[in-house]
Amino acid sequence: MAKYGGGCLCGAVRYRTDAAPINERVCHCRLCQKALGAAFNARVLFRIDEVTIDGPVATVNSSPDLKRGFCPGCGTTLFSRRDSTG
Ligand SMILES: [Zn+2]
Ligand SMILES: [Zn+2]
Secondary structure (H helix, E strand, C coil): CCEEECCCCCCCEEEEEECCCCEEEEEEEEHHHHHCCCEEEEEECCHHHCEEEEECCCEEEEEECEEEEEECCCCCCEEEEEEECC
């Protein structure tokens, strides 16, 4: 069983990793608040090549170098990735 895993509301998108997170953060920036519809974004950071993602993922740029991934079926916010640092 993967160390970290989860998915979206409808189950179409699943993600998992056995890697240890690079760091853990709580972000209170305005973009995270709006993107998640919550007061803050509690997240863990992994190397992209250590995470397995199954299912369709749609992305939207919330700023020029930051993409936020979500399920196109149910709209669940899943993750974000920075284009600049890979
Ligand atoms: Zn979904
Ligand atoms: Zn933020």
